[in-house]
Amino acid sequence: MEKLKIAIQKTGRLSEKSLQLLSECGIKVSNSDRKLRTEARNFPMEILFLRDDDIPQYVENGVADIGILGENEVWEKEKEVDEIEKLGFGNCRLSLAIPKDEEYTGLEYFRGKRIATSYPKILGKFFSKKGIDVKIEELGGSVEIATGIGLADGIFDIVSTGSTLIMNGLKEVEAIIKSEAVLIANKQLTPARRELLERLLFRIRAYKRGVESKYIVMNAPNSSIPRICAILPGMKSPSILPLAEEGWSSIHSVVQEDQFWDVIDALKDVEAQGILVMNIEKMIL
Ligand code: ATP
Ligand code: MG
Incomplete structure (x- = not known):
């Protein structure tokens, strides 16, 4: 079976976070003995541990299919690789x-x-x-x-x-x-490896969206629901569930991390009560 070969930094500021990202994508890697290469247990992936300076070259020539490293190294090395996705760490x-x-x-x-x-x-x-x-x-x-x-x-x-x-x-x-850290890819991936990359990207994006969003739940009198709905951006419209107490509802929605406090301030003004805020682990659109 084809495997996707990913190069990540062996030791340094990006190594732990790169492994953590793979783990958030459900890809289990054991690297207790710090070998130079290892295989994921539950995804067709081989992991190469390299110096970040060498990653652009190895991705360009196909020794690795994809790699995680700082954009600064990608720009400096000027290799022919595709920048696929910013990863939100190593800023x-x-x-x-x-x-x-x-x-x-x-x-x-x-x-x-x-x-x-x-x-x-x-x-x-x-x-x-x-x-x-x-x-x-x-x-x-x-x-x-x-x-x-x-x-x-x-x-x-x-x-x-x-x-x-x-x-x-x-x-x-x-x-x-x-x-910031980015995912780069070789320009001539085989169709099978491109498909593996798409599977990985799907998971990375679900994780990134989760990190960037909060799940919020609140109670409100039914009369204020229209005003609350106008404030909440949500994925679709918010979910509204009747509470045991007559005339009250529980309202659930997803809010972007960067709009979060503005939304909370606005909600307080329209009689929302008992607002709960939760982290989202993954978000699939
Ligand atoms: P290697 O041995 O793999 O060549 P290195 O010494 O070149 O490692 P590190 O210091 O581990 O690299 O940094 C790796 C990347 O982390 C940098 O290229 C940069 O993109 C990112 N980074 C984020 N913050 C910092 C920081 N404060 N200092 C250095 N690098 C940072
Ligand atoms: Mg380096």
Whole structure:
């Protein structure tokens, strides 16, 4: 039987979350001994554990069919792969930073300056579009110490909270691009593997929708049901069940996480009571 080969990060910031995503999709992977490859127990899938830098290349040449990694690595490696789905974790940005006591005067500040980075292609493209010449010092890691040791005037690196920058006496002056983990795929998958990918994607999307939504239940007098229905977006219209108490109903609906508090505030104004909010594990449309 055909198997879908997925490459995920062996150790690092994305490895646990990648395995967790597979587990949320009902795919059981045991990797207790941290082998380089293993098979899923209940899905035709083989898992390859690799360095994230190598994943774009292996997906391009078909050693792996699909892979999970940061968009930043996908952009930097410039391999021929398809970006299939953003995964909602591993969020970060790529930013320019300079020593904290320097006065920042805008992008022109960097003209003729040396910038250390592990992302020379992304950075080079950015400054060439702006028509600003800079000198890029490519480093494999520990970019944040480059200014302190006199190797560069500024750095271009991944930032999530900014604490690493502060610890190294730097300040973030420009956030250039945002990145998150994505699923990428080989461009010439066999029909059988494409179908397996579709099955996986179906599960990933159901999980993502669940994470992004809340299930809410409330009681209300029947007279306020029309006003409540006008507030609730829901998948279809909300479900309305009569309560034992005459003239009252229980109303059930699904609300997007990002609209959630606004909806709750509005509901309080139309006599909704005993509002319960629950997490949704999976949501299939
Ligand atoms: P590898 O050994 O696999 O090459 P790495 O050191 O290149 O690992 P990690 O530091 O584990 O990579 O980060 C993996 C990815 O996690 C990054 O490419 C980025 O997409 C994402 N990420 C999210 N937040 C951060 C952060 N604060 N610092 C670094 N990476 C982050
Ligand atoms: Mg790496």
